[in-house]
Amino acid sequence: MKDDMEQYVEALRAAATAGDEYAAVKVAQDAHDAGVSLERLLLDVVAVAQARIGEEWAANRLTVAQEHMATAVNEGVLAVLANTIDTTDHGSAPLKWRLCVACVEGEWHTFPARLLTEVLRLRGWMVDYLGAHVPTRHLIVHLHRTAPDMVALSSSIATRLPAAHSAISACQAAGTPVLVGGAAFGPDGRYARLLGADAWTPDARAAADLLDAGPLPRRHAPGLSAERRPHLASHEYALFTDRKPDLVRGALEELSRRVPETGPRPAEPPVLTAEDVAFTVDFLGTAVYVNDPELFVSYTRWLAWTLTQRDAPPRALTAVLDALGARLTGLPHALDTLARGREATAGSQQAGESSEGEIPPREDGQR
Structure with a gap:
């Protein structure tokens, strides 16, 4: 078989x-x-x-x-x-229980959520499948109208973790337990625990097995206490978010200067697009949000490997990281995270390492 x-x-x-x-x-x-x-x-x-x-x-x-x-x-x-x-x-x-399945705000990769929906329907659940990019405020309205036994939130891209955190907290405040899944939460669910989700599973089969016994218990107080996760609302992350337009613009200018073929009118498609640069900035900001430099390190290794597959010059990524470093004054955690990413990228390029086993989805690609 x-x-x-x-x-x-x-x-x-x-x-x-x-x-x-x-x-x-x-x-x-x-x-x-x-x-x-x-x-x-x-x-x-x-x-x-x-x-x-x-x-x-x-x-x-x-x-x-x-x-x-x-x-x-x-x-x-x-x-x-x-x-x-x-x-x-x-x-x-007869249907067992009612579950709401949704992708967090800003998440457009629906395949994992749809897969979970159909597996749970097979096992007798009544499932409200809300699809891609569900704003948290609309999700909460749906919970109040339908009163599901629990919510399953999906996110494939780690840059959506701040949005996932808001959704988790809001659902729990409405009295609905939250199961999360998807590559965004880490291969071991570390970010699910950090953000206070009631449960995490690595795939649809594991989620269905967990829920065979019924919905997760409702909790009286949502999430983890703020004292145990102060970095999630750090002043530095707020400053970083405010600077994002300048960070992206500066990195694109430096990229165009040092790698002319990526300029505004290249003869070939650019090796790094504006979307790529913005995505890199988002990953850096998310690593600051969850206080985990390894999140950015893993991303930069993957991006370096991907650019190698496209025969892109290593100086393209170096130019972007250098430009970001010059604009992160007063943001010590972001600078430290960036430095670790640059070091890991240089090491992987020199050693010719492959990160094919760790493929974070991008804005324009589904896994």
């Missing part, structure tokens, strides 16, 4: 990469007809194929447009399987 599952994964990946939704749906249908359960189909075929597509994009074997197309095809497969779940598996069985 393991070889069969691998065959289905590769067939689905190939169909999705080719943009052939009909072929992709047929792969899923053939697997189901061959006896693969819907849950295994979701978790061991569709999810694995989608992860490989993200790896292909990071390794520069797929363009951003190709990655978007492949993701859209797999989302179509999820939609077809969701209809199968509704008509075949639920029937007249």
